[in-house]
Amino acid sequence: MEDKEYQELKNRFDEIAIYSSTSALLGWDQETNIPKKALNYRAEQCAFLGAKAHSLFIDSEVEGWIGACEENKQIDDPFKLANIREWRWSYNRGRDISPEFVAESEKVRSLAMPAWAEARAKDDFKIFQSHLEKIVEINQRKTECYGFEEHPYDALIEGFERGATTKSIGDLFDGLKSPLKEIGELAKNKSAGVSSQLIQGDYSVESQMLFNEAIAKSFGFDFEAGRIDTAVHPFCSGIAPGDTRMTTRYDTSDFMSSLYGVLHETGHGLYEQGLPIDHFSCPVGKAVSLGIHESQSRLWENHVGRNPSFWERWYPKAIEIFPSMKNLGVDQIIEYCLRSEPSHIRVEADEATYDLHIILRFEIERDLIAGDLKVADLPEAWNAKFKEFFGITVNNFAEGCLQDIHWSMGAIGYFPTYTIGNLAAAQLFHKAKEEYPEIGSCFLDVDYKNLLEWLRNNVHSKGSLLLPEDLIKEVTGESLTTKYHLDHLRERYG
Amino acid sequence: MEDKEYQELKNRFDEIAIYSSTSALLGWDQETNIPKKALNYRAEQCAFLGAKAHSLFIDSEVEGWIGACEENKQIDDPFKLANIREWRWSYNRGRDISPEFVAESEKVRSLAMPAWAEARAKDDFKIFQSHLEKIVEINQRKTECYGFEEHPYDALIEGFERGATTKSIGDLFDGLKSPLKEIGELAKNKSAGVSSQLIQGDYSVESQMLFNEAIAKSFGFDFEAGRIDTAVHPFCSGIAPGDTRMTTRYDTSDFMSSLYGVLHETGHGLYEQGLPIDHFSCPVGKAVSLGIHESQSRLWENHVGRNPSFWERWYPKAIEIFPSMKNLGVDQIIEYCLRSEPSHIRVEADEATYDLHIILRFEIERDLIAGDLKVADLPEAWNAKFKEFFGITVNNFAEGCLQDIHWSMGAIGYFPTYTIGNLAAAQLFHKAKEEYPEIGSCFLDVDYKNLLEWLRNNVHSKGSLLLPEDLIKEVTGESLTTKYHLDHLRERYG
Known part of the structure; x- marks a missing residue:
């Protein structure tokens, strides 16, 4: 089959899409319906599903499939070529982001959001300051993982x-x-x-x-x-x-x-x-x-x-x-x-x-x-x-x-x-x-x-x-x- | 640690619970909110998450941990003992149910439900009959997998x-x-x-x-x-x-x-x-x-x-x-x-x-x-x-x-x-x-x-x-x- 590796990638992304579409529903539900006392567990669900999708993607097999697709001159469908282009870009961008770093970022975020709401309500920037410092620092570390010119x-x-x-x-x-x-x-x-x-x-x-x-x-x-x-x-x-x-x-x-x-x-x-x-x-x-x-x-x-x-x-x-x-x-x-x-x-x-x-x-x-x-x-x-x-x-x-x-x-x-x-x-x-x-x-x-x-x-x-x-x-x-x-x-x- | 295997099981069930609680939300959403055209993909999501939870459970490692817990006389907390009892029961019951059989059952179910609704609306039992025959047959096969006295x-x-x-x-x-x-x-x-x-x-x-x-x-x-x-x-x-x-x-x-x-x-x-x-x-x-x-x-x-x-x-x-x-x-x-x-x-x-x-x-x-x-x-x-x-x-x-x-x-x-x-x-x-x-x-x-x-x-x-x-x-x-x-x-x- 001319595009075996492409099919492997497609299958992998079908699986990732289950996780990401499910996360999207959890996110929608969180903004529209969730009872207050369910927020903590919801954060755990989202972190787990997000990390799962990420690790399915940064898997080394994925890089091999992308490389094979890039070299496969028989693939000429423009939609497939666009997928290969985007897979490569995302892979290079994401591969240095470790699951631990994802978890750390999630934790910083989940603490920062209520602190922001409190700071805003009490009109006290100090309450949010240290959280924002961490967020800036995490984003600066991300720029190193992602790379830039x-x-x-x-x-x-x-x-x-x-x-x-x-x-x-x-x-x-x-x-x-x-x-x-x-x-x-x-x-x-x-x-x-x-x-x-x-x-x-x-x-x-x-x-x-x-x-x-x-x-x-x-x-x-x-x-x-x-x-x-x-x-x-x-x-x-x-x-x-x-x-x-x-x-x-x-x-x-x-x-x-x-x-x-x-x-x-x-x-x-x-x-x-x-x-x-x-x-x-x-x-x-x-x-x-x-x-x-x-x-x-x-x-x-x-x-x-x-x-x-x-x-x-x-x-x-x-x-x-x-x-x-x-x-x-x-x-x-x-x-x-x-x-x-x-x-x-x-x-x-x-x-x-x-x-x-x-x-x-x-x-x-x-x-x-x-x-x-x-x-x-x-x-x-x-x-x-x-x-x-x-x-x-x-x-x-x-x-x-x-x-x-x-x-x-x-x-x-x-x-x-x-x-x-x-x-x-x-x-x-x-x-x-x-x-x-x-x-x-x-x-x-x-x-x-x-x-x-x-x-x-x-x-x-x-x-x-x-x-x-x-x-x-x-x-x-x-x-x-x-x-x-x-x-x-x-x-x-x- | 006296109950290492118990902890392994607990960790495994924390993971399974993420899948099953997420499935529960998908199920609730399906009955309360889902747009009509999203039903097909929702069925895929549910089947995937269900199969994932099942395969995490029938994993042979799980049986090893259950066996070790059953032999571990240091575990005397009644809640833990009840978990071990239920894990054993579910494991013995579920281990012969293959992921393929789960997928087949899901397919039969997902086809049977609209057929039932149609048969009911048209007052025509024949529309549902062959589906119900399959459901009875699948349940009979299940009784063999589960076992009975x-x-x-x-x-x-x-x-x-x-x-x-x-x-x-x-x-x-x-x-x-x-x-x-x-x-x-x-x-x-x-x-x-x-x-x-x-x-x-x-x-x-x-x-x-x-x-x-x-x-x-x-x-x-x-x-x-x-x-x-x-x-x-x-x-x-x-x-x-x-x-x-x-x-x-x-x-x-x-x-x-x-x-x-x-x-x-x-x-x-x-x-x-x-x-x-x-x-x-x-x-x-x-x-x-x-x-x-x-x-x-x-x-x-x-x-x-x-x-x-x-x-x-x-x-x-x-x-x-x-x-x-x-x-x-x-x-x-x-x-x-x-x-x-x-x-x-x-x-x-x-x-x-x-x-x-x-x-x-x-x-x-x-x-x-x-x-x-x-x-x-x-x-x-x-x-x-x-x-x-x-x-x-x-x-x-x-x-x-x-x-x-x-x-x-x-x-x-x-x-x-x-x-x-x-x-x-x-x-x-x-x-x-x-x-x-x-x-x-x-x-x-x-x-x-x-x-x-x-x-x-x-x-x-x-x-x-x-x-x-x-x-x-x-x-x-x-x-x-x-x-x-x-x-x-x-x-x-x-």
Whole structure:
């Protein structure tokens, strides 16, 4: 048989996928359902299954199979070749990570998360400081195991965004800073007359569910292969073939918060549901990167969901489901959805100011990993940068450097993917409009259908066939650029 | 170290417990949440994890460790000795079951379940017949692997009820048949004036949840270590330490159906929450048998929940939550909860007629496994026996031999545990009343507390320390007997 070793790898990854999909369900359950007293054992389950998957992968047999595949010139299927490319990359990256190190990292993480929550609640950075020091140190050790060429932070970024480097991201972000500040000013002035209380009312959770699900369904989310649940932290998880689960949270005085959360997660969900299912267990069957994943959520959330035509389409349904909205006109709702002003909390930031939050975190992470910034000096550095970027003062840790969960989870190098997602969303959407011009200004259900089909063909169905940068180039004809995102923001806010 | 091999076994069972608790969560999720298109992959996950746990157990190293423990006279802790006893029993029982046979059984099961559902929906036994033939045949092969002394059905029963045999159960059941028929007649006459439509109304799911949870909580169910969800088939699953989940289903025209479901599952849940948590991964930390498990659910459902004093305690709360009930007096509600008449569906049967449904299934299963009854002749045998037991005619397969899910799941030998549960419930409750006489007729919250404490001390905290029959004898001073159950039914319906 020409590809015996390939089959061995495939079988091994079928087995690993059982562990990882099971872990994904445990993770989803932990955020949506788990009783408080089950948390400790759940941590043990996750650590065990994670270590099991890792040791099945770093097994020396695996390296032999990968080597044989690389030398086997009879393998010419592009999906198989992409798997071999990704297996090699992951193997080289992971082989020096020992099961003991995995266990140590898990332990640090599991202690850091409650410490972060406590520090945030008590507004006392000291409670979290020593944990964050360990997390930075563990990540620095990881960069040595993974290896890097120029900057140690490269090794971490690449785990979330294959092919990206500190320099490539730094260059993009440097080109964004001053235009974003300028757009932010314009957006703030434009929003001056719009009250942030405009849509405050009494919206039952059931009505919100009804509205959110109707829209997710019309975007193309398949509820026979997925669901929406309630969780403190909204997320979307592609658990298994036919099983994509998103979450949202409800504010009964403001239905927009859960609505835009669902539009965002639906973008992630549509990507997961469109991945090549036959390759589920292998790298090529997975999303190509977190940045491209985020591009899908941003596209549906902002380019579709904040497009004025979205509200022209959904206004009648909205006032049917939420009768108290009847005193608001569609123009007011559109203005409300586009209002902008500098604010402290990233996850609540508007489209015009969001990326500055990310650039700030990128610069801080980069300096922490390089050793140029000490954890002890983080609050001061954060607050100074915040004043510089947004012109406003940080009043406490919860609205400052303790606001995000990522670092307590051990994730450093993740944040940049949010802005990469914004850039890619604008670039992809611009391209899609060339093929279907009407989707730019008119969101009938048929437009959703056309847009989804375009994304399915150009992005989703490819999985990890290409590296992220090559995917963007192949689909749009250009490397990832800030141009379309800035054009989009200028058009909306300028 | 005096018990090195014991520690090896303990470590092995800690690992097996990760697999089995994870499988339990997958199973719960399958009944409560799973999207339709995820079912196929879920079956693969469950089969893989099940086979993994089984192969970790039948490993020859395990037998060596068990043998060494059996010879190690320094081990004298009763919990450890019980583990060694159970490990030996399970090992001898399971060692001839090959992973291939496990896989084959899983396949037969997974094909049989949808065939059963289709056969039931289309009222066509033929659709299910060949599947059931395979299931009977697989179970017959299992009896050979497990081994038995007198009757092949013994080998199957024992998997659900350690120590029980076809003869011991047959003797008990033979002693029940005619008294039950007699009590059934009395109960039917007593209920003649009570309309089965009495409490029909409009009860929102939210109100029902509120009422059910208030009662489960007052019985002692710990919601920080468990939850109640919605599922088509009500069940309770002790998933992991601190994680006991029950389910119910709601009928908005009749709150009693979900209420008594929840009371029943709360009994199971209290048992799970009271098991010796430190021994979670080992046999002694598990429920001793399905019969004893069922005794806990029947005790809370029938001896507490159908006791007239239950409604005296909860009537004010009920009319507060369900205002439409105000036109019913407490006496009417009590009469309604005790009404009885012969009916076709086991899961909807009342307390007075329930056991005859079980005895019927026991006799049929016994004959199928012995080869005395052919699957092709099952419908005729069922219908004839039904007429004999209940005096009513079976009109279709859904109200006849296709009503239960158990056989399609491959479970034969399970049914008798329902009646064992009824007998044990009455016997245990009788004994508890000797210690706390007031619980017999007055269910204040303090009585629930005393009853739970008595069950915790005498049943729950012992896990599988004793075999079921020895547990009953130690706690009540007698072997399992039909006496207390019949006394209870006579008192209630005579």
